[in-house]
Amino acid sequence: MLIELVIGAIKAIVIVLLVLGLSGVLLWFERKGAALIQDRIGANRAAVFGWGRRLGLPNLGLVNTLLADPLKLFTKEDFVPDGADHFLHGLAPFLALFPILIAFAVVPVGDTLRVAQRNVNLQAAHVDVAALYLLAVIGIGVYGLALGGWASNNRWSLLGGIRASAQMISYELALGLAFLAVVVTYGTLDLQEICRLQGGVWFGWLPRWGILVQPVSFLLLLTAGMAESKRVPFDVPEAESELVAGYFTEYSGGKQAVFMITDFAEVVLVAVLVTLFFFGGWQVPWLYADGFHFPGPHGVFLPLPNYVVAILQIVAFWLKTVFFCCFQILVRWTLPRFRYDQLMQFGWKGLLPVGVLNLILTAFVVVIAGAHY
Amino acid sequence: MTPLNLTTIDFSWLAILPLIALSVGAIVVMLAGTRVDDEDSAALGFIVLVALLAAFLLTMFELGQNTAAFRGSLAVDDYAVFFEVIIIIATALTVAMSLEYAADAGLAGAEYYALVAFAALGMLLMAAAGDLIIIFLGLETMSIAVYALAGFIRRDAKSNEAAIKYFLLGAFSTGFLLYGIALLYGATGSVRLTAIHASIAARTAVNPLLLLGLGMLLIGFGFKVAAVPFHMWTPDAYEGAPTPITAFMAVAVKLAAFAGFLRIFFTSLDPLATEWSPVLWALAVLSMTAGNVIALVQSNIKRMLAYSAIAHAGYALVGMAAANGREAGGAVLYYLLAYAFTSLGAFGVVVALDRGAESHAQIDDYRGLARDHPGLAAAMAVCLLSLTGVPPLAGFVAKFYVFAAALNAGFTGLVIIAVLNSVVSAYYYVGVIVAMYMREGGVAVESMSRRPGLLISIAVGVAGVIALGIYPQPYMGAAVNAFASALGRPALHAVSMLP
Amino acid sequence: MTPISYFLVLSALLFAIGVLGVLIRRNVIVMLMSIELMLNAVNLAFIALGRQVGSIDGQVIVFFVITVAAAEAAVGLGIVIAVFRNRATVNADELNLLRW
Amino acid sequence: MSLGLFFFLAVLAALSALGVIAQRNPVHCLLALAVNLLDIGVMFVGLGAVTVGFLQIIIYVGAIMVLFLFVIWLLNLQAEGFSGYLGLKLFGAIGAAALAAEFATLFLHTSRISTPGASALTQGTITTLGRHLFSDYLVAFEITSLLLLAAVVGAIGLARRPPLSAGLSAAAGSDLATAESPRQMSRSMSVSAEQQTTTPRAGSA
């Protein structure tokens, strides 16, 4: 019993740390990425006392951003505007971050790892209705932004909060429909199970990744997910030119840092979801529980011990995730921002019907085929 | 895991075809509504009328089937058909009344007619419900549509207020109703009416959960049928709502609520009749007395008719309370039928006095109506006399039937109270007739020739009042048979209805 | 294991609080929230009783109740907005055009 | 569900429910309600109704409550002073207390309600739930769709911008309505920026 608890705690802590770390890296990468796209160096003064340059190395911008930025933010004055609702103002950032973080609890980062006669499921919590759980926590995530905007007693904040929550609720529908199509395809809500079902090959060589059966759903999920994370081109809630900084205009110091982390955690979450549903999750092409079979079960066999397989899976999972994180950041610096009404139109009149049609088509195919995936 | 096989589902087209007809009608209205201005919304009304006609014809196929469909969640029996037919007629008349009204008042036509169709759909479900969930969902479909319709004159503060009051108390009562359903479910382990009946009948000691559930259900339905002391919303909602919707609320909504009420209490909870009958007795007395007495002092006819509707719910409850001998249910059904036509006729005249969204419903507005519009005044007089219970009109025969049933069950005291109430009610009904015939100087009424839909609906209402009064026999037979079918008994053709 | 009756008592308590809210609050939106509270209490009773009687019907019903609550909230809030546009108030005591 | 967890959740639920009816600021009421709903959702999961529990959180907490939040903002509701009739409140409080007490007494003394044996049936997995929805409750399920449609139509009918023929002044006055075109959008934006009370709420729910 105790050992279970310990294992659970370890898994949880590792995953949270990974997510937070990745978020930090993304903060740095976003700056670098921006610079890259805008044809400038970017974050070029970020260095630890200039050591890197002196030693002829690239500057340590990453380290700097990971350490200095939070340090700066957390040591700044925590300013609460006059007339604000103190309690909610303080609660809001954490209300925003918390649901995103606990969403990762059900994310499988690998298959089963055998350690000391014990099968450890590489997933912090095994919930067999994980997809529902995800939708639930994403739904709760709205409150942080909404209340943050409201509690600041600032009209820009409020407008930002309203925009954010309206946008999130609207795109949650498309997100849910994308989820549903996948769920109907695989016949389960269990994320681990969905990943497992993506193992194996078609035609003797083609990995059975979800993207091949649910391309529309993939686009939907990616788009809606980016909208959920309120990133460009869907960043009207914090559109600087209109609303200063939207719902966190009146935030400073540590609370603002929490909001920023939330932002990047959301990016990670979207990437994780895309990976899980459409790119095999922790599946490595042609890698089975006992090793590689190339190009299929009857081809060349390279046996591997269980822990290697697990490590490969974990690495593959995070690589895929990082890839989609980067992809989102690239998109951010590539596309212009939607106008608010366009945003809503796109959600309600674009994604929603497509999602519904896709779901109907999926259900139809499943019924005709007489069985699930 | 084998997928659910569609062929194993108890799927019966017969039971849902009328519902499908209505929902298709509603959807067509909404689609067509994008191409039709609010001023020409009568065309949309015709679509609903066609859908209602289809539903009516399809309902007729259910006659005499007396089966259950969808694993008992829908009942296909004469009881359902009886209520469905009245509800469809009432809805059709409401739509006919609205054809000109909605356009003149500038209401959002597509939404208006679609909501009417949805509401009717909910009502049909309540009439045909075989389990508590269907009753609940039917009730909610109906209520939600009618909440919105009550507030449909958006710029009119009174209409808004009617909607909000109706909504708040309606939703409040839904809570009680649901709690009742929950407790009933907990006590009997099922929500199917037949299963509940079997469970209660098989038990010797009464489960306190059951009694609590019964009480909560009574409160919930008390609100829905507007029985005192759960009536507070009625006058406000009736007064503020667009007048055709007031008619709809007073007739179709009330009928549907009674359909569910009767069905639950007579087919499932009848082993507990000794428990609920006294409560209904009290509700009936309170409703009749309070309704009639407060109606005396009303100056607005919609409000007056609202209180009168409360009183009439009381009369119907007299019949329910009396239904220890279960044949008395036929009396309630007939009462509701008669009340439906009478009320529709009366509200039709009230609509005739409206100008656009502007309501001329003060009783003083009716002064001198007989001189300028003898037909309208006569129609109103006939309906009011029928509500009073003057022979040979429908209201009289209905009251007679209910009183006979109650006397039969030994509720002499209740009947005497009811009769005294009828006398009181004569006072305010006659007051309107006095205004119409014996006073001068009301409002000018638009010509009726411009409003054929309204004219027809008034005419149908009045014709119904007269027909039901002069030759009630076939309708009484239908009511009794309908009730027998709900109880799962053979039709009582030549048998006396008064045991 | 917690006895089912404890859940029922909690549900009754929540229901009563909801009823009380409807009765004492004058802000129609808060009244609406109190009604949601009532429905929520009912849901709890359904789930608890469903477990008690050993059937899943209770959960199915809750599914429907949640749906209905959503629909009710949508229409209810629509009405509240319509009222507010005309009257600039959501206080039930100030909605007094219609009385007696 | 263990007794300890139950009591924790129950106390939280009761407190948050009291919060709903006792707080002055509607936003705080709403938050209390959201906590309550979340809490009850967790309780559902604890009772074996996993799917419904999550649905409760998704729909109630995630959607309905946010809708409420929007409307509160839209109407710019501020904290209210306690008004109304003291007698009514007293009466209501006593009545509600009596109601709760009566129910509680009955529930606690009804022998039928005891600790249940959790049968496989009561495990509300999505499969069992789905099977029931599509067999015993097929009609009910289908009707729900129409119910929602009716609600949407009703809400639109009540809240949609009056037709232009009804007078531009009315249209301009009701800046709360859905923005349908960029021009209208910008107008309503400007108005709302001045009033801070409003927002374009296109398709917010």
Added chain:
Amino acid sequence: MPLTLLIFVPLLGAAAVLLQSEERSVWISAFIFSLIPLGWSLYLLAVFDPHASGYQFVEHFPWIPQFGISYHLGIDGISLFLILLTTILISLSLLYSGGGDIESRPREFCFLMLLLESALLGTFLALDLFLFYVFWEAMLVPMYFLIGIWGHGRKIYATFKFVLFTMLGSLLMLIAIIYVARAARGSLGYVTFDLPELYKIRLSATEARWLFAGFAIAFAIKVPLWPLHTWLPDAHTEAPTAGSVLLAGVMLKAGAYGFIRFAIPLFPAVAVEAIPVFMALGVIGIIYGALVAMVQPDLKRLIAYSSVSHLGFVTLGIFAFDTQGLEGAIYQMLNHGVSTGALFLLVGMLYLRRHTREIIEFGGLWSSVPIYASVFMVMMLSSIGLPGLNGFVGEFLILLGTYFSRKVAVYGAVTGLILGALYMMWAYERVMWGPLTKAANVTIADLDKREIAVMLPLVGLVLFMGLYPRPLLNRMQPSIDALLVRVKDAQAEVQREQVVASSGFLPESAGATVTADVRGSK
């Protein structure tokens, strides 16, 4: 279908009148349609078998068979003359009203008159309790409109009072009717509203008392018996002339008819028990009506109160329960219909000319309108009960009948008779005799041709009925005797029970068995 015709021809006429647009054709067609039932009822009188005690021309069809309700019509010696009275008075009222009394909305007026005729005839013809009730209530509606629309003064107050009073009574009667019909199940084995069938049922004493009360209150309000009479003066006074005529002439009779046809034969034992009550009420009504009439300044109101007094006589006659008394009562009903109807018509004519009915406004009319004054005198004398005129026959028979059983009541009634002569004479004196003090009275016109045509048949009837009552009484007698047999049986039974109970010879339960056997043997 001789009787159905009687009911539906006026209905048809009512519909026909609605189709007319021109005022003159409205009056003509209405009058013609009222003549058809009149002629038909005369024909019925001719073919009526005077020796039969049962119902004649019976029509019997099922109507609502589930309830045992049928469309059952029939005439006997009692209703025959009331029908005649109705048809005659309706025709005359229409004839009179066409002469300028009704200025506004003649079409509606004629429509309602014909409707009223139909309802009144139905009331007298119905032999099914439900059917009776339908007509009974239905006659309220046209009368209500007649008073309300074409009435004078506080007409709305009067209509409300009229409707509420009558409705209260009749609804209580409805309960009693339903109860009786249901009780038939115990005795007959099936539910029925058919009157002849219901004569056969047995009820417990308590039940019978309550039910009798239910019927009696309704009829007493209609008659009206003191103290339930208060609606009558108002309604009569404010009604248009035709309304007053029909109200006094026919509708009040419906109440008395109800006693004779329903309340008494259905519950003879209770009726016998109730004799003292009704005798007392009747006497009080006679004296009270006379006294109040004496002090009325308004001529119409005076006549209205005289109705209270006259109907007291009728009550007295009915509850005498012997042949003479009942014959007298029915005869007095007819008399009152003719003479009071005529008096109302005369007052109406006066009102048309002077627009006032205050006695003080008149005086010395004898010289300016001699024909009018003479007709008035005939009717007044008839009302007082001058020998040779119809009133005498009725009152004499009633007093005769009552004298055998209740002498005390007779003393009271005679007092009323004297008072009646007093107030009538006094009023006549103030109106007709003396000097012509008011200038307006000098120039008023005497009766025109139409008015003479209206009054002539009535004068003829007054004389005929006063001089030759035989044919009428003959036809009534078999029916009355049949009724009396029922009452006497019940009376005997009540006495026997009292004897048994008081002697203590048998325990009460055994006594009850015995009486049941006795009744069963008949």
